[in-house]
Amino acid sequence: MATGKLQGWEKTSREHKKAYQQFLKRADKNKVLRQLPALHDAAFKAVDCLTCANCCKNYSPRFKTPDIKRIARALGMKESVFIATYLKVDDEGDFVVQQSPCPFLNTDYTCAIYEMRPSDCARFPYTDEDVLIKRPALTLKNSEFCPITYYVLERLIATPLNK
Structure with missing residues (x-):
């Protein structure tokens, strides 16, 4: 990880799974979609995929x-x-x-x-597209092994306009 603030993200992601699930169920799709490009970019600045590769190590496209x-x-x-x-x-x-x-x-x-x-x-982890909302089961699965998905979901559930 590029930053210390993501340390322990796997545990936090497991603990917040229910919150993510509830958020994805009730989220205002249009509000979320407007936020995704900036969150996606910030996540990729905070996380270096070349230190992780969980997606390539454990799953297949x-x-x-x-x-x-x-x-x-x-x-x-x-x-x-x-x-x-x-x-x-x-x-x-x-x-x-x-x-x-x-x-x-x-x-x-x-x-x-x-x-x-x-x-x-090329599209993974779908944090800059509507797949994040449209396929909640996939987003929840991705949050278990992808720190970028975790980063985006954490910021979405913490944003006042999403509550």
């Missing part, structure tokens, strides 16, 4: 067809070989990585395919 085509082409692989080498189909019918951590996660927590990464990776 969905690899959609355009992602598979783009990445396979960039790696000089046939799509079928890329899928057989790196992906599996999950319970929801989506292509995800076969193993954790992600096979494209380098030891310094950089991404070997960063420039052509899946759209889910």
Whole structure:
């Protein structure tokens, strides 16, 4: 973490899960959406993803067809070989990585395919878009392992206009 104020965030996130859930249920979507760009930017200034990589270590993005085509082409692989080498189909019918951590996660927590990464990776943790409100179960899950999601939710529930 770039700042000491996030120390112990995992414990606090667990303790505040119910508050996050209640907030996401009753939040004024338009008010929240107006706040997200600034909160998102502040979170990314406070948290260095390259010291964390929890998302890449423990979870998989969905690899959609355009992602598979783009990445396979960039790696000089046939799509079928890329899928057989790196992906599996999950319970929801989506292509995800076969193993954790992600096979494209380098030891310094950089991404070997960063420039052509899946759209889910590029958008993660969705703290600057309506997914934060529209998919509360996903936001709550992300708050358990992503300090950026935690940072944004903490500021949202502490903002007087959101109470």
